[in-house]
Amino acid sequence: MSFVEFINESWVTLLLTFLPLYYAFQLLKNERIEMIRPKGSKAIEKKKRKPYAHDAGMIMLFTGISMGCITVIRLFSPVGSLIGSIVVFAGFVYAWKKTHDVYER
Numbered sequence: 001m002s003f004v005e006f007i008n009e010s011w012v013t014l015l016l017t018f019l020p021l022y023y024a025f026q027l028l029k030n031e032r033i034e035m036i037r038p039k040g041s042k043a044i045e046k047k048k049r050k051p052y053a054h055d056a057g058m059i060m061l062f063t064g065i066s067m068g069c070i071t072v073i074r075l076f077s078p079v080g081s082l083i084g085s086i087v088v089f090a091g092f093v094y095a096w097k098k099t100h101d102v103y104e105r
Contacts, residue, residue, distance in 0.1 A: 001075070006075065009074070010071050010074050013067055013070055013071040013074060013081070013085070014071055016063075016064075016067040017064055017067040017068040017071055018064070019064075020060040020061070020063040020064035020067065021060070021061070021064035021065075023035065023036060023057075023060045024057045024058075024060035024061035024064055025057075026057075027053045027054075027056050027057030027060060028053070028054065028057035028058070028061070031049065031050060031053040032053075033049060033052055033053050033056065036056060042104065044103055044104075048103050051103075052099070052103045055099045055102075055103075056096075056099060059092065059095045059096060059099065062091075062092075062095075063088060063092050066084070066088040066091075067085070067088060069084070070084045070085055070088065
């Protein structure tokens with residue numbers, strides 16, 4: 001498989017690698033939680049903003065790194081990358097739900 005063919009087949013996983021890494025950087029370095037919160041949502045208390053940014057940033061970082069690994073796995077096994085994507089997505093949803101429950105209540 002040539003590089004161009006790989007990019008053509010893997011552009012979605014590459015996008016799902018770099019977007020979460022960008023948001024992880026914004027959350028962990030700049031603590032910009034307004035980037036991930038919908039407009040009109042309940043505000044997070046001042047004392048919970050930094051821990052929320054850290055937890056959400058770590059979830060995004062894990063998701064971005066995992067999707068990068070899945071992009072590499074795609075070279076060897078398309079079925080393996082599909083299964084890995086499903087597992088990462090399920091883990092993301094579970095972790096995000098737990099974080100939401102801790103900081104929204």
